[in-house]
Each structure stands twice: as C-alpha cells, then as structure tokens.
Amino acid sequence: MIRLEKRPTPSRAWAAATPVLAVLATMIAGGLLFAALGKDPFAAIRIIFWDPLFHEQFAAYSRPQLLVKAGPLILIAIGLSLGFRAGIWNIGAEGQYIMGAICGAGAGLAFYPSESILIFPLMVLAGALGGWAWAMIPAILKTKFGANEILVSLMLVYVAENVLASVSSGLLRNPEGHGFPGSRNLQQWGASANPELIAGSGMHWGVVAAFIAVIFTYVLLTRHILGFQIRLTGESPRAARFAGVNPARLILICLGLSGALAGLAGLFEVTGPAGQISIDFGSGYGFTAIIVAFLGRLHPVGILLAGLLMALTYIGGELAQLMLGLPSAAIQLFQGMLLFFLLAMDVLSNFRIRLGKAEVA
Amino acid sequence: MTELLAVEGLTKAYPGVVANDGVSFRVAAGEVHALLGENGAGKSTLVKMIYGLVKPDSGAMRLHGAAFEPAEPRSARAAGVAMVFQHFSLFDALDVAENIALGMESPPPMSQLAQRIRDVSDTYGLPLDPDRVVGDLSAGERQRVEIIRCLLQNPKLLIMDEPTSVLTPQEVEILFETLRKLSAEGTAILYISHKLEEIRSLCDAATILRGGEVVATCDPRAQTAAELAEMMVGSKLTPPSRAPHDQGAVVLDVAGLTLPSATPFGTSLRDISFQVHAGEVLGIGGVAGNGQDELLSALSGEARTDAGTVRLSGTPIGQLGPNARRRIAVLAAPEERLGHAAAPDMSLTENALLTGAIRQGLTARGFLNWPAARGFAEDIISRFDVRTPGPGTAARALSGGNLQKFVIGREVLQRPDLLVVNQPTWGVDAAAAAAIRQALLDLAARGTAIVVISQDLDELMEISDRFAALNEGRLSSPRPMRGLGMEEIGLLMGGAHDMEVAHADA
Numbered sequence: 001m002i003r004l005e006k007r008p009t010p011s012r013a014w015a016a017a018t019p020v021l022a023v024l025a026t027m028i029a030g031g032l033l034f035a036a037l038g039k040d041p042f043a044a045i046r047i048i049f050w051d052p053l054f055h056e057q058f059a060a061y062s063r064p065q066l067l068v069k070a071g072p073l074i075l076i077a078i079g080l081s082l083g084f085r086a087g088i089w090n091i092g093a094e095g096q097y098i099m100g101a102i103c104g105a106g107a108g109l110a111f112y113p114s115e116s117i118l119i120f121p122l123m124v125l126a127g128a129l130g131g132w133a134w135a136m137i138p139a140i141l142k143t144k145f146g147a148n149e150i151l152v153s154l155m156l157v158y159v160a161e162n163v164l165a166s167v168s169s170g171l172l173r174n175p176e177g178h179g180f181p182g183s184r185n186l187q188q189w190g191a192s193a194n195p196e197l198i199a200g201s202g203m204h205w206g207v208v209a210a211f212i213a214v215i216f217t218y219v220l221l222t223r224h225i226l227g228f229q230i231r232l233t234g235e236s237p238r239a240a241r242f243a244g245v246n247p248a249r250l251i252l253i254c255l256g257l258s259g260a261l262a263g264l265a266g267l268f269e270v271t272g273p274a275g276q277i278s279i280d281f282g283s284g285y286g287f288t289a290i291i292v293a294f295l296g297r298l299h300p301v302g303i304l305l306a307g308l309l310m311a312l313t314y315i316g317g318e319l320a321q322l323m324l325g326l327p328s329a330a331i332q333l334f335q336g337m338l339l340f341f342l343l344a345m346d347v348l349s350n351f352r353i354r355l356g357k358a359e360v361a
Numbered sequence: 362m363t364e365l366l367a368v369e370g371l372t373k374a375y376p377g378v379v380a381n382d383g384v385s386f387r388v389a390a391g392e393v394h395a396l397l398g399e400n401g402a403g404k405s406t407l408v409k410m411i412y413g414l415v416k417p418d419s420g421a422m423r424l425h426g427a428a429f430e431p432a433e434p435r436s437a438r439a440a441g442v443a444m445v446f447q448h449f450s451l452f453d454a455l456d457v458a459e460n461i462a463l464g465m466e467s468p469p470p471m472s473q474l475a476q477r478i479r480d481v482s483d484t485y486g487l488p489l490d491p492d493r494v495v496g497d498l499s500a501g502e503r504q505r506v507e508i509i510r511c512l513l514q515n516p517k518l519l520i521m522d523e524p525t526s527v528l529t530p531q532e533v534e535i536l537f538e539t540l541r542k543l544s545a546e547g548t549a550i551l552y553i554s555h556k557l558e559e560i561r562s563l564c565d566a567a568t569i570l571r572g573g574e575v576v577a578t579c580d581p582r583a584q585t586a587a588e589l590a591e592m593m594v595g596s597k598l599t600p601p602s603r604a605p606h607d608q609g610a611v612v613l614d615v616a617g618l619t620l621p622s623a624t625p626f627g628t629s630l631r632d633i634s635f636q637v638h639a640g641e642v643l644g645i646g647g648v649a650g651n652g653q654d655e656l657l658s659a660l661s662g663e664a665r666t667d668a669g670t671v672r673l674s675g676t677p678i679g680q681l682g683p684n685a686r687r688r689i690a691v692l693a694a695p696e697e698r699l700g701h702a703a704a705p706d707m708s709l710t711e712n713a714l715l716t717g718a719i720r721q722g723l724t725a726r727g728f729l730n731w732p733a734a735r736g737f738a739e740d741i742i743s744r745f746d747v748r749t750p751g752p753g754t755a756a757r758a759l760s761g762g763n764l765q766k767f768v769i770g771r772e773v774l775q776r777p778d779l780l781v782v783n784q785p786t787w788g789v790d791a792a793a794a795a796a797i798r799q800a801l802l803d804l805a806a807r808g809t810a811i812v813v814i815s816q817d818l819d820e821l822m823e824i825s826d827r828f829a830a831l832n833e834g835r836l837s838s839p840r841p842m843r844g845l846g847m848e849e850i851g852l853l854m855g856g857a858h859d860m861e862v863a864h865a866d867a
Contacts, residue, residue: 005376225727228714236704241663242695243715244684 004351014349019295019302022342023309029341030334039324047323048316048334055319062315064202068273069314071207072097072265074307076289078213079261081298083254085221086233090255092138092153093262094286095160096131100263101270102167103130105183105277108192109172112184119191124205124267131263132256134160139255143248149255161282168277183277186270194272206268210307213261218300230254262286291339310335364426365390365549366411366518371420373406379573380406383420386568386578388518391547393540395560395581397593398570399790400761404553407570408520411551412444413437424518435466441517445507445524453496460495461510481512485539500648501532508539519543520551525559526816529648530851537563555593555791556819557586571595594791601798601823609639612810613660613779614672620659628652630659633836635829637779637810642801643839644825645814647854652834653783653814654696660781660812661693662686673779687719690778694768696787696814698761702768705757709749712756713738713771720775737774745770746796762793769797773804780804783814798824818850830854 027049031041052062076093083090090096104127108119138152167173169181176184186192197203221227233240233250241247265285274281292310296302317331366388373381381403388394396404409415411422413431422429424440431437434444451460458475462468469477478491487505495503504524511519521540525533540550540563554560560567560581567581569592577592584592591597613636620630630652637643647653658664659671661683668677673691683693695701703712714734718724723734738752745766749759756764765786772780785801786794802824805811814831815821821828822842829839830853837853 223728223731225718225724225729228711228729232704232707232711232715235706236700238697238701239704239715242661242683242693242701243718244662244682244687246682 003354004347005354006351007349011349011352015297018345018349019297019306019342022295022338022345025341025345026334026338029337033330033333034326037326037330039326044320044324044326047320048313051319052312052315058319060200062319064196064200065315066308066311067202067207068204069311070307071204071210072269072285073289073292073310074210074304075206075213075265075268076258076262076286077292077296077303077307078210078217078300079258080289081293081296081300081303082217082220082230083258084234084293085298086230086250086254087237088251088254089150090135090138090153090258091150091290092135092155092157092160092286093258093289094282094284095153095157096134096259096262097266097269097286098157098160098164098282099134099266100127100131100260101266101274101281102164102172102277103127103133103263104267105186105192105270106167106172108186108189108271109184111191112189115191117191120194120271123192123271124264127263127267128260129263131266132260134263135255135259136252139252142255143251149251153255157286164277164281165279168279168281172277174276181279185275187272187275192271194268196272204268204272206265206272209264209268211304214300214304221300226253262289288335291335294339295342310338313338363390364388365392365424366429366551367423368407368411369421369423371407371410371417371422373410373415373417381410381417382573384570384573384575385420386575388549388551388566390517390549391544392566393544393550393552393564395564395567396551396553396570397555397557397560397567397581397589399555399593399792400788401790402570402593403573404570405522406573408444408522408551408553411437411518412442412520438466438514438516441515442520443511443514443516443518444520445504445511445522447522447524447526449503449507451495451503451506454494456492456494457489457498457506458491460506461491461513464510465513477513478509481509485512485542486535487539488535499532500527500650501529501535504528504536508536512543516548518549518551520553522553523555524552525554525556527649529854530818530847531855533559557581557589558819560589561586569593590791596792601795601802608641609808609810610674611636612639612674613637613812614675615660616670616672618659618666618670620655620664620666622655623664628655628834630655631834633834635836635839637812639778639808639810640805641826642805642811642813642824644821644828644842645812645831645836646818646821646828646850647814647816647831649816651831653816653831655834656831656836657693657695657781657783657814660691660779661695662691684719687716687775690720690776691781692716692720692772692775692777692779693781694772694783694785696783698764698768699757703756703764706755708738708753708755709742709747709759709767710735710738710752712767713741713752716771717775741767741770741774744774745800762789765789766793766797769800773800777804777809779810779812781812781814784816785813786815786817786820794820818847828853 027045031045034044035041051058053059076097080090080093104123107126108123111119134156137156138149141147141152142149168183172183173181174184194205229240229245229250232243233245270277288310292303292306296306313335320326321328364387369385371381371384384407398404406415410417413434413436429440458471458478461478462474468474475491482489487509489502489505489509524536544550552564564581567579568575569577571593581589616634618630618633622629628651659666662681663683666679668679671679673689678686699705714723717737721737723730735752742749742752747763747767749763769785785797801811813824825842827839828842828845830837832854
C-alpha cells in the first residue's frame, strides 16, 4: 500500500521540481486527450510548445507575441502573489485590469488631441489608481465589515465588465467612429501610444513594468520587513499578530498593490496591443494570472517563467487550432490540466511517499 | 498476585527513531502500575500498542496468560483493555449520556444508560449528571465522562495517559480515590505520568522508560522523587536556585483590567488587578481555559485595553501594540509554540527575527539584516542548548522542548524589563524544564519583573515569589508563595477567594 508521510521540513528540491513534473504530466495527459480526439499527440505537443518559437514560417509572428502575452500575465500575477502569500485572496484582478484600462484611457482622452509628453505618464498613473481603487472596495469591505474578499472581488469583475460595455458605447466612444462602439485608437495617437520598444521583440512598456515588478517583489519578499510580514501572515496569522503585524493594514497593502499592478497591466494593454477600449477588451488575463501565480509557486522568478510558459501555451494553442483544427475547448482544458497537476504534485514537497503497510499512529 | 498483562520485548521503530526497543514488563491484577519517563521516552507508543492503535514490529504480549495481539482498539476493548486519553474526544453540544453512548459498541436504551451512569458514578465517587451538556462541564468533569465511558465496559486494565494535567488538586484527589477503589476491586491501572509525587502516592509499581528502553522497574513508594527523576533523566538534576533579593520598584501595574473575549470560545477577563516588582516572579495558576491566553495577550499587546489599566513603571501602555511594547522592553512568550510563538514552516533565523527585529536591531529602514538575524538565532541556539542542525532548520522540525528553549531564549536574550510567559515548560522534558526555570530565575536576579502563567503547580511553587490564581477570568489577589498550602491553592484555583479560604480554615 502507498501512504503519505509528512516531511519534517518542506523539501526545497521537490518544490522546485514539481512545476517541471506538472508540465510533463500535462504533456502526457494532454497528448492522450489529443489522441482521443483523433489528432497526432506528438504533433500537437510540438505545435504548442515548439513551433511558436522555432517554426520557420510562424515564428516571426508568434515569437514577439510571447512577450506581448506574458507581460500582463506576469504583471498581474506578481501583484496577486503578494496577497496569496499572506492568505488574502484577490480573485478579481480581471475587474481591476479593466478599470485600470478605463481610467487610464479616460485620463488620456480628456486631453485629446494634445501631444504633450506628460499624457502617457498621466495615463499610467491613472491606470494604476483605477485598479487600486477597484481593489480597495473588497479591501475596505473586508477590514470594516469582515466581508469575504474572494466573493466581493470576483463579483466586481462583472460590474467592471458592465462598466466597460457602458463606456465603450457611451462616455469614451470615438466621436469620429461612425457610431460604432469603442474608443479612439490610443496606439495611433502619439501622446498615448505604448509602442514596441525594440522592433520584432514584442517588448513594450508593460513588459518593462513586469520585469521591474519581478525584481521589486523579489527584493521586497527576501530583504524587506514588509515582505517578511506578508510571508509570516500567510504561514501563521496568529504568530504574525504576535510579531506586531496589523492584519487590516496588510490587507489594504496587498489588495492595493495587486489592484494597482492589474490596473497598470490594463493600461499598457489598452494603449498598446489592444489599442482601444472596446466591449471585448477584457480577455481573461486577470483570471489566467491566478494560474500563473500558482504555477510560479508565488515566487517572483517562478512567476516570470510561468508567465512565459503560459503565454506559450496560448500562442501554441492558437496555432494548434489553426493547423490541426483542435477545438479551443481542448486547449483550455490543456491549460487547466497544468494547474491541476501542479496542485496535485504539490503534495510531494510536504509529504513523502512510503510503500508499505498502513498503520494508525 | 495473578499476572494480568505481560509485555515481552516489544519493539517499534519509526523512520529515524526507535520509539520502543525490547520493552518488557508485567502488570498484576489490581495493580496500579506507573509508566514513567520524559517526553519522547516511548510511553505513548507503548500504550498505543497495548490498546491496538499501533502494531509492534516485534515482541509479544499476553493477557490472562493468552497471546494478546489487538489489531485495533475494538479488539483491545473486547479483551478488557480501556484507555482514557490525554485529549478528550467529546461533543460539546451533546449531553453526557449521548456522548457515552457514542463511544459504545452497542449502547443500551438512553433511560437505562442514564441509570447505569448514575450507578457507576455513585459507586466510584465520580459525581456526574448524565443529563448535563458536555459544553458546560469543567475539564475535570469531562475527564469523568471519559472514565465512566471506560468503566461501563468493566475493563480489566485501564490505561490513563497524563490524567492530572488538566485537574485542580481537589479533582486529583477525587480521581485518585476512584482509582484506588478500582484497584481494590481487581482492575489493574496503567498510569502514565511524569509527575513524581503523584506516582509515589498512587502507584504500586513503576516501569521507567528512557530513550525507548526500560531502564528500571521499582516500587515508587520506596524511592525518593529525586531518585525517580534521576532514573528518568539518566543524570543528576539540580533544582533551580536563586540568590535572595530585595523587593524592587513596581514595574508592572495592572488595575481593573477588563477585556471581553475576542472569540465565542474564549474567556473574558474581569477586573484584574496586580503588581509585579523588579526582580520578582509572580506565578499565576489556574486550570486551562480560565483566561490564561487572554491575560497574556493583554500584557503582550496583542489585545489592547484602556491605556491606564496596564502601566509600566507608571507609564500607561494599555493602548500600545506588541512592537511598541517591545521597544520599551515588555516581552512575552505565549503558550502555543507552533503557530503563535513561532511560525512552524519558517526557519529558526526567521523565527528569531519574528520578535527580535526591534530590540536586536535586525532591520535598517525596513530592510532586513539577515546575517545579524542568523547571528541572533545562533546565539539563542548556543546559549540555550537548543539541539538542532542549525538556524536554517524549520521550527516544526524541532522537538517541543527544544523549540520551547528557543522561544524562551529568544525573549530572555532581549533583556526584558518585564517578561510574561505562559506555560514555559509545557510538554518539555525534565532537564529542559529545569534549564528554562533556571533561566527565568537568573533573569529575575538581574532585576526583570516576570509573570509566569502556568498550570503546573509544582513549577509555580518552585520559582514564584508570589502566587495568584485565575478562575473564569478573575484573578485572586496575589499572596506570598512561601507558606501557601496545596489546599489553599486548590481553593483559589476553584474560584474561592480570600473570604472563603478564611471560612474553610475556620
């Protein structure tokens, strides 16, 4: 019989190995899934993981997409990871992402058609504030009334989506857009554009911000008392209070930071790859970032790698739909498996497997 | 006397540790047999094997001369072996009879059961009303529920694991009367404890375990407590000592401290007043759950009160949080080591930082000084003899005694003016407990005011200058420890204050 035995100390080796094992297990289970759908599993896996980067025909288009997609995922996941580490569950990053984009775009468009160089920085600030303010709603409801932040933040996503639909056909609609919903194109307006910084790389200001956030968070968590308090609160809330941590303050900080980073991601997206506020602007980055955060073990460097990997499965998945005619649901299932296997393998870092007879101890 | 249980060469190994190594002993019918040993000596593993919870790797047992190999507790019970655990498994919302019925293989109808409970409780002098809801019972009464549940099965061997740790002295006397009565009727009792005086007054024979092996079998009444302790520990124990001292100035002044409980299951503190002087140890006794945790958090700053109700050398500090109190040298060590005093999955270095950041200067403008934190952790480890591979070890990997030495050492080394500790030696072996008590006395000798909250009366008698008891959130007025008798202490713990004591003496 197989049984699990708790390790005295969590295994660092297993903690590092589980994401890799989870990816391998996903490839195997996904391959079986694709085979069951009548597709060549090896071709499908190759198309998802290899072709976006190295296929001679598609790579030129899809390689820059890697950073374009990974940038917002990493930026949002980094913010979420701070709260998750402290046991504060912001599930509504998607809403904060949308509100950041709306606030940032609105702040810029108020000055249209000015070409001042101050407009883009102003938009960045407004985007961060928009996401921050949206996250402050669950934060304040939790600290003042004990409302569950998971539910409140999640419900606010749907509110944000309705706000998005409303402003894209009302307040922010392009006056020269012949009545179609959607704002002016921010990428084509010099003052607000978030261009590709190095041609062919996909690198834009949002990706730069994501890299800065990774470094900043790494330093915060390993070198700063606030990072220590975040980790301590997640590990043991009572010990944290004993160590003088103010739980309400920590909730405000963690939700605020994650909201601001999600808002920034939304702003960089709307001024860059997306180009305008439109009804279908919300693309699910805020939800996928939750997977990225856990896939990266809530560690900044892990999240960087996980964001790139998740972006790869997005692009590869689209490619597989195109080349093999795989249904998009199969691709989503494939991505979901990744989180499933990761959580399942997590057991190995805290437990070791013993073969032998069961026993009540 | 006829032999009831014979244990021959029982061995049980867990990964990395041999819990029992060739343990042999015999229990006669009607004998009260003590299993004595420090934490980790293998007492619990041994009785779990007898009760069928753990299967031995090798060795054999005989009950009434026949081979006895219980595969599960049910078959052990069928053979006449019953066990009262240290931690109760009772449902608070159900009444006594219902709780007892739940633990029986085939319970009789409720009306009959209630009558049988009354019979057993009368016969053995264990007052207990079958209709009362368990949630309203004291720890001693809850234990009676467990004992009666066992007695209804007419056991031949009753195993009791540390039964007195939750009882007042009076409740201990009631329990001992019951056990003597059972023994006179021929029921053997296997009594696990590390309280030597209890064993000397109750038990006919003792098997002493150390490191999983039997080191001695003796008649505890023929030995002194010190001799038993030496057999248990394997070396000579020096009892804590302190130099005589003069009473210093008032350091802590608590006046009219009232604190509503933060949780539905907590105890509210009611109108607590006391003073502690420099260099003095105030011992606060009481049965668990009478406000100990709440009092500690009111003094550590985890719970805030009106500023003036807690004063340090005259300055009101009731409104200050834990870190603000650390700045003015008010330190605390809570009872729960894992999850309150220390974070289980964090390293000792990180746990040193947990309370030491401020007074040890382990941060600079918010940035952590890891080498300094590691240095502080290493300092605690070496000065308090914490047995661990190093400061990188997770707190949960340490044994209870070693982690307790770390937690106490962490506060002592921060040079407190006031130190509040709750259960400083709970679950700690004798040698470590002696070291911790000595460290507290040394600290007092250097002028620190110390409040020791403990349920171990022997400990309080050993180190306190004055004694007060907590009962339902109220504190009796402190009295000099010297000259205070067990009976008086018991009455204080049961809530009878000055008036009633005078009355009882009369």
